Amino acid sequence: MGVDGLMSDQLFIEQNSQQITSILLEVQERTISELYALKGDLNAEEFIRLIENLDIKELILLKSKNAINIFGESHGGMLQSIQGFADLAEDTLQTLANYNTDSLLSQLDNMAQIIKKQVVNGVIAGTPVQTVVEAVRSQGALSSGQLNTLISTAMNEYSRSVTKLMIDKMPKDTKYVYIGALDERTRDECLEYMAEGELTEAEIEARGWGDTFINGGGYNCRHKWEISVQDKFGHDPKGAKALQKDKN
Numbered sequence: 001m002g003v004d005g006l007m008s009d010q011l012f013i014e015q016n017s018q019q020i021t022s023i024l025l026e027v028q029e030r031t032i033s034e035l036y037a038l039k040g041d042l043n044a045e046e047f048i049r050l051i052e053n054l055d056i057k058e059l060i061l062l063k064s065k066n067a068i069n070i071f072g073e074s075h076g077g078m079l080q081s082i083q084g085f086a087d088l089a090e091d092t093l094q095t096l097a098n099y100n101t102d103s104l105l106s107q108l109d110n111m112a113q114i115i116k117k118q119v120v121n122g123v124i125a126g127t128p129v130q131t132v133v134e135a136v137r138s139q140g141a142l143s144s145g146q147l148n149t150l151i152s153t154a155m156n157e158y159s160r161s162v163t164k165l166m167i168d169k170m171p172k173d174t175k176y177v178y179i180g181a182l183d184e185r186t187r188d189e190c191l192e193y194m195a196e197g198e199l200t201e202a203e204i205e206a207r208g209w210g211d212t213f214i215n216g217g218g219y220n221c222r223h224k225w226e227i228s229v230q231d232k233f234g235h236d237p238k239g240a241k242a243l244q245k246d247k248n
Helices: 003-039 044-052 056-063 065-081 090-125 129-137 144-167 188-195 201-206 237-247
Strands: 175-180 223-227
Touching: 003 044, 003 056, 003 065, 003 090, 003 129, 003 144, 044 090, 056 065, 056 090, 065 090, 065 144, 090 129, 090 144, 144 223, 175 188, 188 223, 188 237
Parallel strands: none
Antiparallel strands: 175 223
């Protein structure tokens, strides 16, 4: 992956994550508003009985269809930017994508449950729609920032998982480097990994960094281990060491 490839990969993830997040935030507002509209002249007790029989999860899934589709299709886009150095079966890649999509669907299920509870609480308390929207976004990782983090993290983990499966097929003496953005947002841990330079898979694991193959530095991490090639963009051990000194 060259300069444009790595930069476009993260830009692609960020753009898709922001788009999906915006859709899901709109779904929250529309669902809450529509449920409030159902109340009409019903009293709180009557409304509670009404909403109990509504399949809020199905309603959320229908409204989120576009977000789900964008998320699913984004995996194909990421594959185009991942450097291929070993063959992987198509069904393996699809299974990984399915696992990732299942995690999003699980989050939507959580959203449905929280919305149902908060709408009932709001109707009983007589609070306005916007107050309920704010209550929903204050829990269950449903705020704009939390949703964006969950989605972008899932996309980056997919990219790392694909690369790790290829790493497992390579000779044991193959060298890898930690690549990615080097700026004020870069975690100290990621600076440490990058500063190490070329390492074999065994050397990475011996340092206790085995989980970074999939998780990188954690939520919102923009880095990954890649096969070492000459002039690898995004791998700057000297720059990482310099930034480490600046932070200290």
